Amino acid sequence: MKKFLTPTTVLSVIIVILILVVGVLFWKYQNAKATNPAKETSARIIQKVAKLYMVPTNEEPTVAQIQDKSKLDNQEFFKTSENGDYLLIYQKAKVAIVYREQINKLVNVGPVNIDDQANQNQENQQGQTAGAQTEQSSESNESNESNE
Numbered sequence: 001m002k003k004f005l006t007p008t009t010v011l012s013v014i015i016v017i018l019i020l021v022v023g024v025l026f027w028k029y030q031n032a033k034a035t036n037p038a039k040e041t042s043a044r045i046i047q048k049v050a051k052l053y054m055v056p057t058n059e060e061p062t063v064a065q066i067q068d069k070s071k072l073d074n075q076e077f078f079k080t081s082e083n084g085d086y087l088l089i090y091q092k093a094k095v096a097i098v099y100r101e102q103i104n105k106l107v108n109v110g111p112v113n114i115d116d117q118a119n120q121n122q123e124n125q126q127g128q129t130a131g132a133q134t135e136q137s138s139e140s141n142e143s144n145e146s147n148e
Helices: 007-034 036-054 116-130 132-147
Strands: 064-065 086-089 095-100 105-113
Touching: 036 064, 036 095, 036 105, 036 116
Parallel strands: none
Antiparallel strands: 064 086, 086 095, 095 105
């Protein structure tokens, strides 16, 4: 009788098993990397709110979940919000929406006062890398403001 468990056979079986394990682990890693729970949650919330309210279609909102309502109690806009509610902020449209997923209702909708000075500072910083033309246009804007 021939021996089936020769060292070459055992080594070959171990190598095949290792290749299969590595392949399965790589496949699972790629699938896990492809799914992003935060993006999926944001997309779900945006879709649900869009069924209840005419949201701006030309921009993607910032979506955040309210974790600690007590930190927001001093702001009138959040008086009726609860932990677990979602806040959607549309910066271009300057609209904020508080949405409660458990009851599928909008809790509050209101205007957002985005600090224009911060936006101008960002634009100026970006413009400085663009060159002298941007600096000249900002100087002419300053002189126009002082003439008014």
